[in-house]
Amino acid sequence: MQPGALSTFLKRGAIWGFIVLELIFFTVAGEFLSLSEKAFMDVDNMLLLFKQSAPIGIIAMGMTIIMINGNIDLSVGAIYALSAVILLDSMTWPVFAGLGDWVIPVGWLLALLTGLVLGALNGLIVWKTGVDAFIVTLGAMLGYRGLVFMYNGEQPTSHLNWTLVDFAEAQVLGLHTATWFLLLVTAAIWFLMNRTVHGRNAYAIGNNREAAVNAGIRVGPHMMINFMIVGFLAALSAVVFYSESGSVNPNDGELYELWVITAVVLGGTKLTGGAGSILSTFGGVLAIQLLRKGLSHIGADTETVNLVIGLILIAVLFLDRQLNVKGKEELKI
Amino acid sequence: MSEMTRQQIGGLLARQGILVAFALFMIGFALANQRFIDPDNILGVIRSSAILGVMALGVTFVVISGNLDLSVGSMMSFSTIVVLDLHDKIGPALAIPAMFAMTLCLGAFIGFLVGYLKLNSLIVTLGMLSAIHGLTLTYSGGKNMDIADKEGTWFSIFGQGEALGIPVPILLFAALAAVLGIALAKTPFGRKVYAVGGNGTAATFSGIKRARVVFSCYVLSALCVAIAGLIQASRSLGSQNTVGQGMELEVLAAVILGGASLLGGSGTIFKTVIGVLILGFIQNGLLLVGLQFYVQYVVTWVIIILAVWLDIAAKRGKLWSPIA
Numbered sequence: 001m002q003p004g005a006l007s008t009f010l011k012r013g014a015i016w017g018f019i020v021l022e023l024i025f026f027t028v029a030g031e032f033l034s035l036s037e038k039a040f041m042d043v044d045n046m047l048l049l050f051k052q053s054a055p056i057g058i059i060a061m062g063m064t065i066i067m068i069n070g071n072i073d074l075s076v077g078a079i080y081a082l083s084a085v086i087l088l089d090s091m092t093w094p095v096f097a098g099l100g101d102w103v104i105p106v107g108w109l110l111a112l113l114t115g116l117v118l119g120a121l122n123g124l125i126v127w128k129t130g131v132d133a134f135i136v137t138l139g140a141m142l143g144y145r146g147l148v149f150m151y152n153g154e155q156p157t158s159h160l161n162w163t164l165v166d167f168a169e170a171q172v173l174g175l176h177t178a179t180w181f182l183l184l185v186t187a188a189i190w191f192l193m194n195r196t197v198h199g200r201n202a203y204a205i206g207n208n209r210e211a212a213v214n215a216g217i218r219v220g221p222h223m224m225i226n227f228m229i230v231g232f233l234a235a236l237s238a239v240v241f242y243s244e245s246g247s248v249n250p251n252d253g254e255l256y257e258l259w260v261i262t263a264v265v266l267g268g269t270k271l272t273g274g275a276g277s278i279l280s281t282f283g284g285v286l287a288i289q290l291l292r293k294g295l296s297h298i299g300a301d302t303e304t305v306n307l308v309i310g311l312i313l314i315a316v317l318f319l320d321r322q323l324n325v326k327g328k329e330e331l332k333i
Numbered sequence: 334m335s336e337m338t339r340q341q342i343g344g345l346l347a348r349q350g351i352l353v354a355f356a357l358f359m360i361g362f363a364l365a366n367q368r369f370i371d372p373d374n375i376l377g378v379i380r381s382s383a384i385l386g387v388m389a390l391g392v393t394f395v396v397i398s399g400n401l402d403l404s405v406g407s408m409m410s411f412s413t414i415v416v417l418d419l420h421d422k423i424g425p426a427l428a429i430p431a432m433f434a435m436t437l438c439l440g441a442f443i444g445f446l447v448g449y450l451k452l453n454s455l456i457v458t459l460g461m462l463s464a465i466h467g468l469t470l471t472y473s474g475g476k477n478m479d480i481a482d483k484e485g486t487w488f489s490i491f492g493q494g495e496a497l498g499i500p501v502p503i504l505l506f507a508a509l510a511a512v513l514g515i516a517l518a519k520t521p522f523g524r525k526v527y528a529v530g531g532n533g534t535a536a537t538f539s540g541i542k543r544a545r546v547v548f549s550c551y552v553l554s555a556l557c558v559a560i561a562g563l564i565q566a567s568r569s570l571g572s573q574n575t576v577g578q579g580m581e582l583e584v585l586a587a588v589i590l591g592g593a594s595l596l597g598g599s600g601t602i603f604k605t606v607i608g609v610l611i612l613g614f615i616q617n618g619l620l621l622v623g624l625q626f627y628v629q630y631v632v633t634w635v636i637i638i639l640a641v642w643l644d645i646a647a648k649r650g651k652l653w654s655p656i657a
Contacts, residue, residue: 074582129642130654135589136638138582143634149627213657220656254579258459265456303470310464317452317460 014319015267015283019290026294033298040297047174049289054178055080057285058237059256060263061189062230064281067264068193069226070206070273071126071133076234077256078144079118083235084248085151087111088159101163112235118144119231123224133223141257148250160246168244181240185233190278192229202226206273262313263288268320350643351592351604354636355611362618369621376500382613383502384409384561384568385580386606389587390513391557393605394550396588397517399530399597400447400454402551404439404461405558405584409577411469412436412562417478417572425488433559439465440555441548448547462581469574479571492568502564509560513553514602526550530597586633587612590640611636 023041030040038045059076066073090096091107099106122140126133151157168177175183193199201222204212213219242248267284269276291312292305362369388405395402412432419428443461447454480486494501517523528536529546537543565576591608593600615636616629646652 125638127656128653129638130645130649130656131638131641132595134595135641138586138589139634139637141582142586142630142637146627146630146632146634149625150631153625218657223656258462261459262463265459271453271455301471301475303467303475305467306463307467307471310460310462310467313460313463314446314452314457317456318446318450321450321452 015280015287019283019287022287022290022294026290026297029298030294040294045293047171047176047179049286049293050179050182051176052293053285053289054176054182055237055241056256056259056263056288057182057282058185058240059230059234060260060267060281060285061185061278062226062233063260063264064267064269064276064278065189065193065199065202065226066133066230067261067269067271068206068273068276069202069223070209071223071226072137072261072271073122073133073227073230074137074257075118075122075140075144076230076260077253078141078148079115079231079234080238080253080256081148081248081250082118082144082151083111083114084238084242084252085148085157085250086114087239087242088157088246088248089152091159091161101161104161104164104167108239111239112232115231115233115235115238116228117231119228119234120224122231123227126227127220127224145250145254152250154250156247156249158247161243164243165246168240178240178244181236185236186278186282189229193278198222198225203274206275208274259288262309265313266316351590351607351611351640354640355607355614358611358615358618362614362621365618366621369618374617374621376503378613378617379503379506379610380500382609383500383506384564385583385587385612386506386609387509387557387561387564388554388580388584389591389605389609390509390602391554392584393588393591393593393600393602394513394517394526395454395554396585396593396595397530397597397600398526398547398550399533400547400550401458401585401595402443402554403455403458403581403585404443404465405554406577406579406581407462407466407469408436408439408555408558409562409565409580410572410574411439411465411472412559413566413572413576414469414473414478414574416563416566417480417570418473420486420488420566421481425486429563432562433556436555436559436562437552440552440558443555444548444551447551448544451544466575466578473574475574477571477573483570486570489567489570492564492566502568505560505564509557510602510606517602522546522549527598530599532598583612586637590637592640592644 026040087107090110091103096103125136170177201217205219263284264281267280295305392402416428416432419431446452446457525541525546528541529543533543587608588605591604619629
């Protein structure tokens, strides 16, 4: 066995091992502690798990490529909220009154466009001003949230379209619409990062920006495209979720950025860029949702979820560092 | 104008730009509404900024040492809830030191993880944000905390009291800013903080114990959070579990606005105070000219990015970034 092969294997498989552990633990513990008669590994329960993972999961795919690229985006929660507001409000605009149900694709398009534009704005600022993405998106998190409030004050924006609700609640081949979106996005982003030039360049830029520049890769456009993708996915996540719920509060999506980043880091993506895998992020998203569901299944307070996830995040960071070859890490600092 | 003087003026503007912007804002708002420069209004703004300000003082140390602290918001909720709960159980005289001890323990834990174990501060404090939030909710059982006898307690002095006509929160903020400002600028410890943040490797080679300095910064930050929690608890004498939620990013915004670089090694207490006051006065000024509170979010967004952009543009001598 080559040196480092074991730690690579451990790191790749760690998140899936963790998921299996969670499943075993909650199944066994559920037998003794659960108040409900239903087993934890019930098929309906697991299908619901996927569906509930979708809003965070779809955004997490975008965040993974941002972080592989060596950036971070703290504004996804605000983009999510603003896209949701546009989605629900645009369907009531008098301009589209004559469209009937055709207003749905128009609303979707406008919402997705909103996400794309907001992401592009972040990317453009990071590219052209050279200000760190952390600061740019920290500012945007406040600014975009301000726009959400300015749009409709402190009132919730509501609009229920029953055709849309039927679509969002539909189950095709057993899976919910939201689950299909999560799977499709995962597949598309996986393809983008593993089979296209853009993906390869994103890894290269995150790994060693100077070397990437010397190799003739244009850093700016790649960063901007990635910010557009994460904006688009934040909007898509909103579209999927609010098609069903039909009402958005101006505070919705707050702290989403933190949950998303937690999922991505659990999946093993490095904050320093250059390393990370889409499938592991998928695992990270499932692991968090499983933990939430599991803890409520065994009757623990929902509050403990925060405590457990926070400590797991730190433990993962610690283990990850112990598994890494030491000298390599020291050099990177 | 020759190239030299233009660069000098540009450099001066960039270095003191935050003060210039502050002055312009004050003049603009004062012209728009007379009440803005009313002494009562000014004291009111500083008073309501004091909680954010006290937290920003501690975070300034952490940021200068080259790390981040995203956990101060939920830590503030924690200390507020704990001191309110203990107030009725063991009395205020014991509750305050007990709360300080618990909050400092949390700070020491983070300091241990980031300083001695050298874990990434962003993720550690992100994890602690979530963990401490969970801790607070578990501690309070999800309920709001209230002091039973709100009239008869001397505990309210920290948030509502006045001395020499100045509200106590302002005095606490000012005193802490003075002490920490001197500690950062004039003591060996302060110099070590700059050294560790500026170039950690060089600092280590010159015999500075990096881990110990980082550890101290987080404990200091926790101390500031405990004081902020004390002011918050004493001001309202009752609190929700989520009172500090989201404040970590506002605090960071104030520190960045003050010109501290996230890479570490630069920033001062004085500039952080200016950053805090700018946020407070912008919020107040916008309200006074009749705009809703959320307009300040958008204004803050523009100001933060402009401030940091001009700062680094002056350092590199070019407005646009060299990124291809």
